[in-house]
Amino acid sequence: AGVLTIARNEDSTTFDPIKSAQNVDNWVFSNVFDVLVRVDASGTKLVPGLAESWTISDDGLTYTFKLRDAKFSDGAPVTAEDAAFSLIRIRDDKGSLWSDSFKVIDTATAADPKTLVVKLTGKSVPFLSMMALPNASVLPKKLVEGAAADSFAEKPVGSGAFSLVEWRRGDRVILKKNPNYWDAGKVSLDGVEWLVIPDDNTRMLKIQAGEVDAAITVPFSRVAELKTNPDLKVMSDPSTREDHMLINHEHGPLAKKEVREALDMAIDKQAIVEAATFGLGEVAYSYVPKGALHHYAENLQRPYDPAKAKKMLADAGASDLTLNYIVNAGKETDEQIAVLVQQQLAKAGVGVTLQKVDPSQSWDMLVNGDYDISVMYWTNDILDVDQKTTFVLGHDTNMNYMTRYKNDEVKALVEAARLETDPAKREAMYVMLQKLAKGDVNWIDLYYSPYINVTGKNIDKFHQNPLGRFSLEETVKN
Amino acid sequence: MSAPLLSVRDLSVVVRNGEGEQTLLDRVSLDLAPGDILGLVGESGSGKSLLCRSLVQLLPSRAISVTRGEVWMGGRDLLALGDAQIQAVRGAEIGMIFQNPSSHLDPVMRVGDQIVEGLRFHRKLNRAAAQEEAIALMGQVGFTDPARQFAAYPHEFSGGMRQRAMIAVALSCDPKVLIADEPTTALDVTIQAQILRLLMELRERRGLSIILITHDLGVVAQTCDRIAVMRQGRVVEVGDKRDILARPQHRYTKALISSHPSMPTDEANDVVDDKVDAARLPAGPARPLVEIDDLHIRYPLSGGVFGRRRSFSAVAGVSLQIRAGETVGIVGESGSGKSTLARAMLGLIPISDGHVTFDGASLRLQREATLTKMRQQAAMVFQDPFNSLNPRLTIGQTLAEVLRVQGKVAPAAIPKRVDELLRLVELDPDYAGRRPRQLSGGQCQRAGIARALAVDPRLIVADECVAALDVTIQAQIVALFQRLVRTMDLTLVFIAHDLAIVRNLCERVVVMHHGRIVEEGPCAEVFERPREAYTAALIAAIPDIDPDRRLLAPPGLLAS
Amino acid sequence: MSGRARAKRVNRTLIAGLVLVGGFALAALAAPLIAPYDPIFQDGTARIQPPSLTHPFGTDNFGRDILSRIIYGARVDLQMAVIGVFFPLVIGTVIGAIAGFFGGVVDAVLMRLIDIILAFPFLVLMLSIIAILGPGLSSFYIAMALVGWVSYARLIRAQILVLKNADYAVAAVSLGFSWRRVLFRHLLPNSVAGSLVFCMSDAVLVLLSGAAISYLGLGVQPPTAEWGIMVAEGQAFLSQAWWITLFPGLSIVLLAFGFSMIGDALGEAMGVHE
């Protein structure tokens, strides 16, 4: 019982799920809204959500969902009509940030009030995983339709475990228990408050002073200190976050595989793990994060060897290489890594010019190719690896995540893997992709890191799944 | 002489600085009898103000201290009193009117409240009673509408009114002794006369004893019973007024008396005629050098919501012709528009209406050309000796710059010319290396005149260039002008509120009042047979050094 | 107080101020000679070490020597203070002088411009300029110059407005001097005293603005050692490693103290106050 107060570093931006692509919103969406299919706590399995069960036609084009008896927080029943409406809306609405991802849906119809039939335009294995996106939550058609959409975001009605009481922008989001939630018996909390405390120090002081029950996104640097506090529990949950260094394959010597290999060898990832994550992370070696589906544990790991790297660079005719490194301003770890990499590459005779830019601008520079190297990270939104694989290895319009990496064999394989329904074959294909990408050095994998959150001793089952969702319906405040 | 009310014995004051001690007051002894007015005269910096401030332990700085002496009043030595006791003496027994009323009145407090403050504190009156008393007091010191003026702030008063407010504040504590430090220096003669009469009246009515500090012997002659003359921290001569004026003993006192520019008696007139003749020589039917025709200068008054601006006419329809070689004096009360006229004459302020023509060129019609000509041929000597010289430049630099810009002298010859100019105004050429702050007032004034001469002008406009000076220095400067007019072919416009000097120096006089010319004519004529009552009042208000020539002025005009 | 006693106190304050600022300037100049370590060298084995004999001010989270970083930081910070004040001073003085001297339309236009800049949120300007030009010292200087001149312009304008009616200015005009000569030779030298005093406290404000920008993550490029960014970065370790923030913070304070003492002394000497 009781109200759980959680301190986070950013505020929500909206309560219309299709209009956000930010983690901060998803955290709250999954409290307030419900999806047809959910990802379990381990982050490796799809489990029933609003849909009790589902069947897939043999051609893989028709999905039939059987909805359970659930109600929205206003007491209205959740119908297949609502679900169909929500899927069409995320595909078609002008304000939707996700329409591209849902173009695969051809039709979504309610066969009866509890049966939803979705027809796809083509085969897509990841489709079911996409249903678990909080952005694809089922909304009450009646309240959202037409001109009411804007006001709906003000007073959202969902079928999640909690419902919105008030959103004081910039300060907090106040949720209360939703008595109409289909699994309400399991929910122990009376409510949840998401507080915004942007400054890391303040957030940590806030929990140390006992003014909140939980603080999330704990800086790695604070973990050791917080662990010594007997009143607090520091939790480290596995994540799908992977930090990597983008390389612009179109820039001069960087087009040569040998040069990229040399760079990979010149970077001491263990040192980065130590410095940036205080040893809490782990050296990365595949673009598929550890713990995610199809992660290939035996992938190649090039040893740290600056001397050899230097020689390889000389052999490749790139001995006096100078790289332009875009650093995202305001991100402490990014700056730390940049400084470290600069020093490490210097040992291999590579000069690095750091160029710190405001993060919003760095997107443009990366897209336009005005960079040589830059560090970014990716956290999976969905369970299936296809989303990331496509963006990173098989995508034309975003130039393979701004790297300009080109390998037709890889691209074909990405297409094929998306359609492969046999799990074993599919696994093999993704292993192959991981090897190929590593061999080509599409980018340099740096490290995997866990989610670190801290709660008071009296809080139980405060857990973040690898996709970043907090399942507060299970959390207990003693 | 009755038993003294206040008696100063052997008072010495020193200032301590890095190099040791310097004596500012040297064993000064003085007595003040009840109901007496003691005149304290002496040159600037002789320690008059300091003496008065020492009496109530209000020394201007912590580095200054009394080293010996006593001040007896009511059986106590005031210098030996503690903080609390001397506080009770200040105001209640000894009231002070300071030299400069503008800076001694609190600018952000209503004048009435400043009077009330003393009444409530010393006389323990309640608010309403104090206010009533304050208004009565303001009436006594000559405010015309005390009830309204009670609520005014100091800046809303003219200089004369401020001086009266200062007196009211001093009287609010009902003192036995009033010290008035140069209460009239900043004022013109008419207002000066008014204040002096007020002081005498107060003495009569309240039995006050007054110490009156001044550098003007005329003022002393008209008001005091006794005189003390100070010089370099010492009292060099003290005694009955008539004795001292008639038989001065000390060299300095004699110099003071002889340099007083009283109205010349008839025997002295031939000297003046001499000058007039000399100046008339080059005059002919030639066209005037400066011609002013129906000149108006208006200043905008602040306020006036939504652009309905009102303005104030500082010069209202003045017409005047000045022939080459003439010496013209402009006189008039403070604020009558003399300086404004002078500046307009030289194109230094915009003309609202009318014409100024210089040597045939009109300032309005051919502004640039006329200005160029004027800048080459006319120069001005400014009212304030310190402020009209750039404080950062030495006198030599100032003069050299003028010579360089004017370009009338070859660059190589400039240093020589600077020397020459300084000699011309009787300054040692060594002064070329000094900055204005390192010079005395008279020396600055002469530097200003040298700068005007550097232009090698045909016309000099000298604006009240002697008002702020000691009589001895005044005399030097007048002599210099007399010489220059005679030896160089100069046209001189001389502005002053001191009529005696104008009469000594000028050939023709123009009397201004409220922005207009009220009377104009040859000096001798105007001063002897003034046509206007205003002119007569101005002349009558001059305090004469002869104590038997009584200070009198028709009250009606003084209030205007 | 007598002039001499005042002069003495002024001298003592001035000397103390000059010693402090001069000390930092010397440290900056001699940085390679006196700094015990390379300011950007990271020693992975000596992270977050408290002050000791080997590292008198301790080390930061990269194992960089804080003393060395402070010494090298003096170069950047002194430069920031000087440049961040110099351009606003020059621009503001010229604009303020012209507005005050000519009055009328020129003045009205410039005053409106000043109003706009005063009303313009500094942060928007600063962040936009940094975003447009990229974080770094030059954007910082440009932003400071764009905004900072306003204070000087106001100060100088007020002075010139008073002084241009001073007799010596009118005298200069009456002697046929050109307006340039009157304004720049006669009026300006007599009106800069107040601004020079203000400079000194402005220098401190510049350093603090720099620190605030660093806090928002847009400070100078890493790994440059700069005090503001050192405090900003170190604050993540405030509770476990006080020395990372304390020493650069103290350096700002000491430099500020030096500047304000020079300012006080100048003010007292020239008879002006802030």
Added chain:
Amino acid sequence: MHRYSFILMRPLQFVPVVFGVSLITFILVRMIPGDPARVLLGARATPTAIANIRAQFGLDEPLWLQYLYFLRNLANGEMGMSIVYRIDVLRLIGTRIEPTFALILCSVLLSILIAVPLAALAARNQGRSIDHAIRFASTFGIGFPPFWLGLMLMMLLAVKYPIFPVSGYGETLGDKLAHLALPSLTIALSLSTVLLRSLRAAMVDWLKSDVTTAARARGMPESIVFWRHVLPNSIAPSINLLAVNIGWLIGGTVVIESIFALPGMGQLLVRAIFSRDYMVVQGVAMVFACATVLVNFLADIATVAVDPRVKL
């Protein structure tokens, strides 16, 4: 009463200032590289999605047209939509004004409360050790970055000795004041030093002035001399200084707001700049500009009220 007539004229000067600020902001924020649509979409952005967003917010129109739209909206009392929050900018600002306003108000009051007595103490003991001590301490207030001071205060007065809450903003008045205590104190520590220095300097001058000599010569005790004559005369120059500083504060509370997690406009502004939320930047800039103009206006009124000689 015509000394106060500028009160009627002044609002006319609002117009060019606010117009100027809006135009400069408009141009400036749009010159910043970086596309709001891309910021909104993040890593998963696709060209069609970006185009969609741009069309939706009219970002694909020519710049001058966008400005005209902006002006038209403004004439209707609207400021457009936030790209990030997708609600009306005015509404968004409305929820954020109070904390910032309260913070500034409290800080200014607190600074005055700190500065005046200390300045008086220092001035009346000029040259003695207490004067030096106060001046030395005040330099510390100027020199330490506010975010450092803020954290120190928080660690001391909220965690070690839990007197005040660490961060946030309250609901009831008392609650709000408690939450504002530390942030206001942080600002006041540096603001008061500026005030203190200028007040002290003025007081020292006035203590040496003829006005005080005259008051003493009337036998007034030191306390009356100080509080009735020196203080009223000394505050006039500090009013302007305070106004300029409040002007800086209005746009400069962001650091304090983000440290103390106050849901104010500074934070809103910074986030908006970083996410290129043009309309919000524009709106907040205008509100700040108006507030600054207003503060200067009030300062002018105060100056006129304090000093009867001043005419505007």
